Amino acid sequence: MKAGTDLAQIASLVGDPARANMLAALMGGAALTASELALEAGVTLPTASSHLAKLTDGGLLRMTRQGRHRYYALADHQVAGMLESIMGVAATVGPRKVLPGPRDNAMREARICYDHLAGAAGVAMFDAFAERGFIAIDNEDVSLTDKGAGFFRDFGLDIEAMRKKRRPVCRSCLDWSVRRAHLAGSLGAGMLDRFIALNWARREKDSRVIRFTPPGRAAFEKMLRTV
Amino acid sequence: MKAGTDLAQIASLVGDPARANMLAALMGGAALTASELALEAGVTLPTASSHLAKLTDGGLLRMTRQGRHRYYALADHQVAGMLESIMGVAATVGPRKVLPGPRDNAMREARICYDHLAGAAGVAMFDAFAERGFIAIDNEDVSLTDKGAGFFRDFGLDIEAMRKKRRPVCRSCLDWSVRRAHLAGSLGAGMLDRFIALNWARREKDSRVIRFTPPGRAAFEKMLRTV
DNA sequence: TTAATACTTCGGTTAGCATCGAACTATGAA
DNA sequence: TTCATAGTTCGATGCTAACCGAAGTATTAA
Structure with a gap:
């Protein structure tokens, strides 16, 4: 009570x-x-x-x-x-009958969800990593595999530092626009940071929209395919 | 908006x-x-x-x-x-001044969280295993030690089968009632299954409360002490 | 059929709170 | 100092929604 x-x-x-x-x-x-x-x-x-x-x-x-x-x-x-x-x-x-405007479309495609990548791009990445066995999924739970740790290290992430922090390394987060899981946790945040550092993408000012640069989009998609 | x-x-x-x-x-x-x-x-x-x-x-x-x-x-x-x-x-x-009612007490004591043991009993078990070195804790990440694998095998769990599954064997899960970690993952689920199989505890019908039987409670506590 | 239980709907009252304009405080610039 | 910007506090207003009693519907029991 x-x-x-x-x-x-x-x-x-x-x-x-x-x-x-x-x-x-x-x-x-x-x-x-x-x-x-x-x-x-x-x-x-x-x-x-x-x-x-x-x-x-x-x-x-x-x-x-x-x-x-x-x-x-x-x-x-x-x-x-x-x-x-x-x-x-x-x-x-929800009624889910909203026809998305142009801005909403960008939001659906790629946006920031607190500090990691969400939207269709985030979901695609999550699926690709799961497919390749970089992350292990058990319903709500997601964990980093040894194989995945190697890949993310090569990509420039400091996995050991992430493990030292209290924040979970891997988490799944349900996407409201596509109703599918994407990658949260410090790994998800780290990947987004890397994308921005590599100039693959940038945050749109005062918005949650993430804009991929044309070469960045290509590199991102290549990563998903080769993953 | x-x-x-x-x-x-x-x-x-x-x-x-x-x-x-x-x-x-x-x-x-x-x-x-x-x-x-x-x-x-x-x-x-x-x-x-x-x-x-x-x-x-x-x-x-x-x-x-x-x-x-x-x-x-x-x-x-x-x-x-x-x-x-x-x-x-x-x-x-919150102010944290809640005096739990009798039913809430049972929930706080032992309840099911997805498929593993949570509440005070779950936390005590987690701490005991960590104390004894059956599980190694590195902040968020929990892993099974060789010593622990031996113990859990003796307790009747099929560790090898768990390792084959994609689901993480060991995970920690934060408890809202006590704000402490307890054991999730297939190991956590397996232990709860064993408790029920051994008739140490049973699920209360239509509820998340776990009721220990009197001998089960004694055996559980003995396990924690000797662990 | 009658009675009883379980629950819903209706109508009217009341209380809380979201809202805004106006006045006040605080920081920075000229 | 004076003005401008950023934000808070105050007081009044108005709307929403929670609430209950009474009456209505539905299901079971006798």
Whole structure:
């Protein structure tokens, strides 16, 4: 019964449309200012300010001052994971009758999900790695194989450093747009970092869209084929 | 922006105290009648009925009629996972002053998490195995040692068969009730199977609670000590 | 048929909270 | 200092939704 109260407290924070829009915007991983979030949520500054205070008090956001700006970001990975899991449920039960506009198309193709690659490109990568036995999948659980560790090391990732961190190396994450799993965890984040470092892709400013460069797209697809 | 709306829709369903209490009660895995859930939520039948309709429409619950009863249960695995993840956030953020009721106590003590043992008993077992060097823990990653393989073989598990499967043999899984790791993967599942085969424990019907038999409890604790 | 149980629907009340404008605080620039 | 930008606090308003009692439907029991 007290469990229900805790549940309700957190969920009701997410359950308001204005706040939910702010949280969704922050799932891109970037920290945003109060004004930007107000715009994103479609409310005035005072309203946004009140919501942001609630979210921060509730432990869902953390705030850092920088000059006269206040940057808000998701508090931690656990919060991001919770939001993804709610989105996952929303995607499976939702009406799903939205015809995607041009911008949505880009989102469906490749976007950032907290800090790793999601969308069709993310799903394709996940499938390719599984196919080749670089990752082992057991329902919800994903683990890195020895064979995979070798490949990712060659690709420029520091697997040992990842293993030392508290964050899971491998995780699957359900994609709301395609309803398929993609690669999360520090491995997923590391791969996206590498793509950007190699100039295969870049983040679109103030958006969750990931744009592949033409040579990057080719290299990415080649990697999937040869994998 | 559409993402935020979906998010809010689902979260607001969970965000009402009465509904959250119902959902929490249903996390036990058992299907409950409308009257039972009304009692659980502390509201009258009409109010409960209205809430249950919303939850069912929203895709969070599924209902089956049986005579003049209507049994409600969580819609699927994904919904249960979402609730767990919200509880996880609530636990890290929340005041942590919950006095668990008798039923919650059983859940905290020993319950099933997918297919392996969780709760205090699961954590104790995990710690004991780690202590003795049967499993090696490197932050998130857990691996089976040679010494451990010998022990588990003697206990009746087919380690070689587990290694052949794609599923990771060893995994750790974070427990929301105690916030400590316990043993997942095929080894975790195998151990629980053995406990049940040995009649040390059994699953409570329509629930996630695991009940140890008195001799089973003694044998389990002896195993932990001698391990 | 009658009665009882299990649950839903309807209607009206109430309380909470999201919202905004206006005024206030704080940081930075001229 | 003065002005501008960024954000918060306050007070009033209005809408939503949770709630219950009473009446209605459905299923089983006698």
